[in-house]
Amino acid sequence: MRPVVRIVDLGAVGVPASPSLLDDFRDLSRADRRPDRPGGRGLVLAEGTVVVRRLLASPYPPRALLGVPRRIDELAAELDGLDVPAFVTDAATMADVVGFHLNRGVLASADRAPVPDLGALLAAATRVAVLEGVNDHENLGSLFRNAAALGVDAVLLAPGCADPLYRRSVRVSMGHVLRVPFVAGTWEELVSALRAHGYVLGALTPAGDVGPAALADHPRVALLLGAEGPGLSAEALALADHRVRITMVPGVDSLNVATAGAVAFHAVGSPSTAGCG
Amino acid sequence: MRPVVRIVDLGAVGVPASPSLLDDFRDLSRADRRPDRPGGRGLVLAEGTVVVRRLLASPYPPRALLGVPRRIDELAAELDGLDVPAFVTDAATMADVVGFHLNRGVLASADRAPVPDLGALLAAATRVAVLEGVNDHENLGSLFRNAAALGVDAVLLAPGCADPLYRRSVRVSMGHVLRVPFVAGTWEELVSALRAHGYVLGALTPAGDVGPAALADHPRVALLLGAEGPGLSAEALALADHRVRITMVPGVDSLNVATAGAVAFHAVGSPSTAGCG
Incomplete structure (x- = not known):
């Protein structure tokens, strides 16, 4: 029945x-x-x-x-x-x-669902966000919402991130933390899997030397984002292939991490959207 | 002394x-x-x-x-x-x-400062945001923060917006509501001044037919943004030269208005930043 x-x-x-x-x-x-x-x-x-x-x-x-x-x-x-x-x-x-x-x-x-397999996730994806130290539940929720809207297929949680399934994150994400798959791991685990699947790694930093659009032609892109304030660790910056910069007016503070993510996701573009506008 | x-x-x-x-x-x-x-x-x-x-x-x-x-x-x-x-x-x-x-x-x-002269503001600016119905103090504050970071020179407040000088807006904007000049007015006042100063008007809407980057070559750009949910009014959409769309994954809700603004401001670019990345 x-x-x-x-x-x-x-x-x-x-x-x-x-x-x-x-x-x-x-x-x-x-x-x-x-x-x-x-x-x-x-x-x-x-x-x-x-x-x-x-x-x-x-x-x-x-x-x-x-x-x-x-x-x-x-x-x-x-x-x-x-x-x-x-x-x-x-x-x-x-x-x-x-x-x-x-x-x-x-x-x-x-109930919580089983954690997806990192290799299978990266094999199916073409655009992923890698977050480090994003321990604010609202920022984390907003990042997932922006990732879902702009064609990011998966989120990898490097050390220091909060739990995306906290009630506030679920709410702020509009439920997209339940839709965009995520896996947590050490930098070593995440980067070796990303390398094995042919991802180019772009680290977002005010000291970057290329814009995010420079990565748009790569078939597989991982965008590394650190928390507002500290930004990415030296370890994370050293792991990346490119240092990516969102050009801003001199003297203005950095953007909120979820907003910076949205700007970068859009500029990199995704096959999941019909172009990058 | x-x-x-x-x-x-x-x-x-x-x-x-x-x-x-x-x-x-x-x-x-x-x-x-x-x-x-x-x-x-x-x-x-x-x-x-x-x-x-x-x-x-x-x-x-x-x-x-x-x-x-x-x-x-x-x-x-x-x-x-x-x-x-x-x-x-x-x-x-x-x-x-x-x-x-x-x-x-x-x-x-x-104390409050005298309201800037709209004509003088538009004569000095090259990129402006025009907000309609943005009555959420946090969204309004975030919009000013993003505008300041991404080279938007002024904000025009069409009908229905909250007061950017509310305490919460000031805080969320990181003080940028005090830095980016703004003027409120009717659509008629704002649009006639924008026309007089040679601005091209791009209205952000999911029904748009060009990406924001299509406006990047214009010397003067006004981006029209409506509140999350209702979006821009039919009146506002009818006033614009272009309907501008941020390409998103089908079935995902629209971005937060401040985030959509950031994506569009970045894609349009500004002479105030050293390029648009």
């Missing part, structure tokens, strides 16, 4: 006692700090219909939903055939469960 | 009663809602040494500073010759005055 989403009307049955899958949404502000979850780094949580849709289309196995009737109804097509509970309630009860008022009206929880 | 900044040590003299210029920093979270200030729209407030420096180098007349000794000391060169009080105190007293803990250690207040 085809599985169906199990609608649980909290108004009719009351709020279930723990343990229940409703616990996934309890005290949500601490959701990123639950070491008891698979992977030991918290659940994956999606907020709002747009992001919940991306979660349901992603490799992350959904566990449960919580939402007001209108939002759950909007997701009917995506929920069809899904064997998970969907807790339906009003905004006030939802706020009680979650611990604060949430104006997006729907949440979904999921 | 050369004026000097008047250091007022609150530890020695105590917190002055109102009225005092210290009031500029009282209850800071409401600072944007004080109709009693010149222009009727609140003071200009700068937070942190980087932004305070930009304020002191801007056309906005400074009124007072409040900071911990270390930060006020760092600003000694910029404060030299400035006839305003600098209230010096510890972080706890500062938090009492401001109404919350502020981890940047220094604040400056200023």
